[in-house]
Amino acid sequence: MKVYGFDDVDVHRGELRAAEAEPWGLRFPGELQARLDWEFMSTRFSEARTELVLRMEQQDVDPELIEGVRRLKAGWLPVEEA
Numbered sequence: 001m002k003v004y005g006f007d008d009v010d011v012h013r014g015e016l017r018a019a020e021a022e023p024w025g026l027r028f029p030g031e032l033q034a035r036l037d038w039e040f041m042s043t044r045f046s047e048a049r050t051e052l053v054l055r056m057e058q059q060d061v062d063p064e065l066i067e068g069v070r071r072l073k074a075g076w077l078p079v080e081e082a
Helices: 008-013 023-027 029-036 045-058 063-070
Strands: 002-006 017-020 040-042 079-081
Touching: 002 029, 002 045, 008 045, 023 029, 029 040, 040 045, 045 063
Parallel strands: 017 079
Antiparallel strands: 002 017, 002 040
């Protein structure tokens, strides 16, 4: 199952990440999130994208980067192993 998230540096870069996680890993989401070293993690792309946009707006990131994240599609993200 895919999980989506970002760390604090990704907020300034406008980067969202995707990882393939074993279903058993989702039973302990805090542990998986720590292993990925992400500040935020979700199994839903739309939730992760929305949270990233909100944090980018709160930190006054460049509006062009924010707009790029808004247009981002889940299929465009490279998937790393969790």
